Amino acid sequence: MTTTVPVRAASRAVLPLSVGAAVAIALGVYGRLHEPTGVAVNVAGFSSPQSVKAWLTTVAVVLAVVQLVSALALFGHLKGLAGRRWVGPVHRWSGRAAVLVTLPVVAHCLYALGFRYDEPRVLLHSLLGCFFFGAFAAKMLTLSRSDLPRWLLPAVGGAVFTGLVGLWLTSSLWFFTTFGIIR
Template identity: 80%
Template sequence: MTTVPVHQVSRVAIPLSVGALVAVALGVYGRLHDPTGVAINIAGFSSFQSVKSWLATVALVLALVQIVTAGALMGHLRGLSGRSWVGPVHRWSGRAAIAVTLPVVAHCLYALGFQYGEPRVLIHSLLGCFFYGAFVAKMLTLSRTDAPSWLLPVVGGAVFTGLVGLWLTSSLWFFNTFGVIR
């Protein structure tokens, strides 16, 4: 039996473990924290649910930009590969996507907490924790020069999958229930 050196295991285990710890910590905080029910409304929107739905939609569009530019950076989209603007667009669309999710997660954790009263809401709460855990794992993977080449696309895909799931269980639900313009 061949043993794998500890440094090779840590290349994958550290980012994934820290990401998992972040996901669990968010879930525990959201569950133990007494939700305030207080929401911040922004002028021009009828409710904070509307604000959250639109911010999540913006994040989803930016995540689609992330997927396309990641494909170009990895050489899978020959028409875009090698273009000097692809890397900066990838980095800045990712930063912007996370930035627009911050008011949403702050509201969800502070005002609503981790909820499980109905399946859609439970899945949404779990996906929120997963999304930020995957994001932390991705950021830690980016900072490791010794990470295996498959790890970044896997954790990046997990971030994207989490965001799509969040959008489906919140924004799509909201738009279908209350309408796009409310």
């Protein structure tokens, strides 16, 4: 009888993980079937839409590092920050801000460029973009549920972080090393 409780808890993880997988697949299918427009989002002060994407993704990664550190503090792994009242709000707001700055990037990528597979870096970037938003959807669905296994939230949070860092490596780092930081 003691083995059924963990099995039931683990089976509850199926819903958020399935929704995350569905989001990832839907984005990939949309990106692949949608005819790319080539119309890009540009922001005053940036030299190109690619520059906007590179810098917004860099801001998101910096905020994701704040997320990682604050999550470690919330889970008691950083003794100096554990129990501080401001850590929870910093964690929530840095996450919100990170997702907010990625929205123009994903809109540009999906709408203007679509899901591409013409070179390995671009294919990996397209796959990571779908993975990131699928993992994000799964994470959002795990936050309000107390009946899920304790390992699930850190696992999907780690997947979101890993996906975002992978996106940065395959886009922003590539852009900065190819074209320079100031363009």
